[in-house]
């Protein structure tokens with residue numbers, strides 16, 4: 001993996017090369033079951049209805065975009081050209097529209113009832129890039145629209161978890177499962193794309209403040225521990241008043 005490439009470009013390479021869906025999405029094979037629990041939880045968080053239009057920015061292998069498209073009237077996704085090519089060939093004629101490019105340079109011309117940005121913001125390189133991205137996403141919401149910034153890694157939350165007794169037992173169990181996976185099938189040997197920006201409590205609170213500055217009601221939620229990185233990540237939901 002070439003760490004001189006941007007995280008976005010490293011993801012692009014994965015859609016050509018990766019052997020598994022978790023690897024394409026920057027997760028580990030031992031998280032494959034937990035990854036399958038994401039879509040219904042996210043649909044509930046976004047309050048999706050059959051009348052809604054949905055935009056997913058950074059849809060990756062489509063673990064969320066594909067199932068969520070069945071909950072909505074219209075679905076649009078934006079990601080790397082290789083992610084678009086892969087999903088178009090695995091789901092021809094599926095009815096969702098895919099845009100190739102890097103948001104917000106690439107952006108749709110319409111507004112949405114629901115916008116999903118899941119496990120994406122830490123691929124950016126600085127806090128100002130994150131705030132710029134979040135403001136641009138918020139600007140695409142219709143009145144009453146919901147924006148979910150999901151799966152935000154928080155190094156402070158991770159430190160709190162790993163120093164707890166639950167976190168210490170979790171770490172031991174994780175190491176055992178990773179070792180077994182590596183021995184069994186060479187699984188779990190890939191590393192997630194290198195680079196990106198590490199968020200902590202302060203950055204996450206400043207993202208929340210930026211959304212409130214945009215006049216959105218905004219809240220931080222804990223993730224379910226059943227999700228892939230549920231102990232160490234959290235979600236922000238922002239709602240544009242009617």
Ligand SMILES: C[S@@+](CC[C@H](N)C(=O)[O-])C[C@H]1O[C@@H](n2cnc3c(N)ncnc32)[C@H](O)[C@@H]1O
Nearest residue numbers: 011025026058059060079102103118119120123
């Ligand atoms: C960790 S994957 C998450 C994929 C999917 N949302 C999921 O949770 O399964 C992050 C994805 O975000 C995409 N991405 C990163 N920065 C982006 C940007 N500025 N615009 C569009 N996509 C971006 C990457 O190409 C990658 O496909």
